[in-house]
Amino acid sequence: MSVVHGGKTIYGANVGILMLETQFPRIFGDIANAATWPFPVQYRIVRGATPDKVVRNDPRLLVDDFIAAAKDLVAHGCDGLTTNCGFLALIQDQISEAVPVPVATSSLMQIPMVQALLPKSKRVGVITISKATLTPAHLEAAGAPLDTPIVGTDNGRAFTHGILDDQPSIDFEASRLDLLDAARDLVTQNDDIGAIVLECTNMTPYAADIRKLTGLPVYSIYSFVRWFHQGLVPDRFELDLDDPLLNLAR
Numbered sequence: 001m002s003v004v005h006g007g008k009t010i011y012g013a014n015v016g017i018l019m020l021e022t023q024f025p026r027i028f029g030d031i032a033n034a035a036t037w038p039f040p041v042q043y044r045i046v047r048g049a050t051p052d053k054v055v056r057n058d059p060r061l062l063v064d065d066f067i068a069a070a071k072d073l074v075a076h077g078c079d080g081l082t083t084n085c086g087f088l089a090l091i092q093d094q095i096s097e098a099v100p101v102p103v104a105t106s107s108l109m110q111i112p113m114v115q116a117l118l119p120k121s122k123r124v125g126v127i128t129i130s131k132a133t134l135t136p137a138h139l140e141a142a143g144a145p146l147d148t149p150i151v152g153t154d155n156g157r158a159f160t161h162g163i164l165d166d167q168p169s170i171d172f173e174a175s176r177l178d179l180l181d182a183a184r185d186l187v188t189q190n191d192d193i194g195a196i197v198l199e200c201t202n203m204t205p206y207a208a209d210i211r212k213l214t215g216l217p218v219y220s221i222y223s224f225v226r227w228f229h230q231g232l233v234p235d236r237f238e239l240d241l242d243d244p245l246l247n248l249a250r
Contacts, residue, residue, distance in 0.1 A: 016073030122194025
C-alpha cells in the first residue's frame with residue numbers, strides 16, 4: 001500500500017455549511033436537510049444568528065461569530081465553505097480572508113456567471129425572500145449588476161413569514177404558490193429575463209416548478225454548491241487503453 005499522508009480530523013465531507021440558528025422545518029431539497037446532498041457535508045450553527053438578524057438587519061454585526069464557525073469547519077476537515085443565507089454575501093470578503101479554503105457565501109454569486117451565458121439582450125432575474133431588505137450592497141458584494149431585476153415573496157401567503165419569523169411549522173404548498181407568484185411577477189414585469197437565480201437557500205425545492213412555469217433556467221444554492229463541490233472533489237475518470245471503443249476512435 002502507498003503511504004497516505006493525513007493532516008485533517010475528518011475526511012470525506014469536504015463542504016462545510018455555516019447555518020443560521022433556526023427551528024423551522026427543513027424539507028428535502030433544503031440546504032439544511034442533509035439528505036438533499038449527493039455527497040456528505042458538515043454543518044455548524046452560528047448561535048444567535050437568526051433569520052431576522054441576518055435578513056432584516058445587518059449580518060456584518062455577527063461576522064466574528066461566522067468567522068469562528070468557519071475556522072472550526074476548516075479545522076474539522078472542510079475544503080470549502082458555504083452558508084444557508086444569500087444575504088451573507090455582505091460578509092463574503094471577511095470570511096474568505098479569514099480561512100485558507102474557498103468560500104461561497106451566497107447563491108447571488110452565481111449572477112455574473114449566469115449572465116455571461118446569456119445574450120446581451122437578456123438579464124438574470126432574482127427571486128428573494130425579502131425584497132424590502134435586499135440592497136445594492138448585497139448585489140455589489142456578490143459581483144452582480146446593481147440594476148438586476150428583483151422580486152420578493154415578502155407579501156406572500158407563507159414562505160417569507162414562516163422562515164424569517166422562524167415558525168415551528170410551515171405550509172409548504174402555500175410556499176410553493178408564493179414562489180410561483182414571484183416567478184410570474186418577475187417575467188411579467190421584465191420582458192428581458194433570460195435566467196433566474198434564487199437568492200434564498202430554502203427555495204431549492206421549488207426550482208423545478210419555477211422552471212416549468214417560466215421555461216427559463218433556474219439556478220439555486222443547490223446548483224452553486226454542486227458546482228463548487230466538483231472543484232473540491234473532481235470526478236475521477238480512469239483511462240482504459242484496452243477499451244475497444246477507444247481503439248475505434250483512433
